Amino acid sequence: MTAPAIARSSLTTSLARYSRSWGLWLLLLVAPVGARFWIPDENARTVVISVNDHAPVMTSAMLGVTLGIVITTLLLPVAFIYLRSNATRRQPWQVEEATAGSRVAIALGRFAADCTVLGAVLAAMTLAGWFIAWLVTPLASINLAQITLGLWLIAAPSLMGVAAIRILFDSFPATRGPLGEVLYFVIWMASIITPLAGAERNVSFAGNMTDFAGFVRPLTYDLPPGRENNFTIGAGKTSAPGRVDLDVMSGLLSEGYVASRFAWAALAVLVAALAGLAYRPHRPRKERRRTGPLARLLAPGAPPAALSDAPPAGPAGLPLLGLVWAEARLIAEGRLWLLLAALVAAAGILVDYRLVASPAALLLLIFGLTAHAGRSEQPGLIALTRTAPYSPTLRRAAFVAAGLGWSLLLALPAAAVHGLQPLILALATGAAAALAAILLGAWTRSAFAPRLVLLIAWYLYLSAA
């Protein structure tokens, strides 16, 4: 089979799988409906983008730019979660890796499928943009081409980049797991912070290449030079009256911007091809032999001797408590987690709780919670546990109680020194994290989505300290 035929087969197979998953149709429905909430209404009290504390005048071009920027900044993690936890995540690698098929062709085929799906979402958003324009801009000034250009020029290269990252992360054993989500989180943060740091320099092709999300140039082009400007992306309120009229079209077509967007798209294709070249096969996870005192401390050790005459286990005295206890043990799976938990709890006595100990405890909890939420919600396991006397719903409630218990336990040493405040914080963060982990885990049947969402929430919590 030739490489183009393999790429074509990989593309069509992936597209067929996408089209049969309800997630795609939900995304195609939710994305355009959600778009309406990103565009300020007439009184512009709540906006998604503000420039120098003003809401922008909503021209057709600005509407397209707004939709594009919201996608490349706030919603990029959602695209990553979708690609990473969708129907095509499970591949028959045991068979695939034994074939002579070109890995580059397979990677490019899957990348093309991912891009097609994200392109379909953008197309749905474009239609939504046209409709919103009819609602929020004067009829005579509606320019469908400007809406489309603004949206696609900003969002398409970034979405292609996300698709490339997902293919790249699927190519290496280390990034197929939680490390991939952590790395993506770092990349996403960098993609927002880097262009802001060099906003003044983004006037050339090279400058624009630092702006993966593509939002700086369209927003800043029309602002007076030499003045300290600020802009906000996200839910917020404008503090200044009136609107600022920005010529974002000139920013979009300014020197180097269009070329930089095409360059990012080309780079995404290149990364996907390189991911195929660098592909490392899956390997059965054999227990690694560990030596040394730390390894001995972390290893579970030999099982206790079997009692051949052990009677059948009877019912527990407090079965619900047993359920919570079992969940707590599985959230804290492995001795490494327990060791880190002890360190984090002890840190609560020595360092500032809100600044250091609480975020550290929450981060540890996020990894424990999401790992267990993901593993316990696998469809084939749920099919078994559904037949147990205690239903999956009850187990989820026990999961939240156990998560909350761990959160409070980690805050106890700090509470002994600092009073009730650490416990109140732990109660709030623990409950929110446990609830989010189990709800997202149950919904997506994986640990990816809850982990990434909670990492973003954790960053916000850390930043707000």
Added chain:
Amino acid sequence: MAELILESVGKRYRRKAVLTEVTHRFRPGLTLLTGPSGAGKSTLLRLVATAERPSAGRMAWDGGPLPSARRALRAALGYAPQAVDLPEDLTAREFAMHIAALKGLNLAAADRQFGAITDRIGLHADINNRISTFSGGMRRRLIFAQAMLGLPRLLALDEPTAELDRETAGKLGEMILERAAGAIVIMTTHLADDLAPRAAEVLRVEDGRVSSVKAGH
């Protein structure tokens, strides 16, 4: 005495009828389900295990009709499906305790019982290892062991001896027969010929219908 009754039970998936008019009274003892692949054996086991609901007919456990008696049935159930998404990053023992908690069992006693079961089926040395390191046969034995936890009065076992060598399969067979002395055990197995002489009854599932090959009780 435990009793599971199926009365005119049917199961359809969209337009396809997988089981039709199944009427049977299961009593303690080993009941083997035989028949060609895709005949509906696993579907029948899923119905028995309450993993799915019948599209037609009635089921009753210990005199109580389902679904109101479902909780009582589940409290007495041990179920080993053909495939489970085992949590790869847990040890076998951690997984077993997860199931024991869901069954409402005393965890310390369940841990000891799990040790005894796995010792008999040659898995004990590996119960503190992660499931990701397990072979197909080890996974199969783990799925079997979790079903045996507690004292189930109804065991639904879907090919528990698949992927096992003859000796290990024989050990499982012995345990199943022991348990069948006081519990309803319904199972599919490729070793049906070996177990049939000691089974209370053998049912043949074919084209969605169930017929008795060896009548018991």
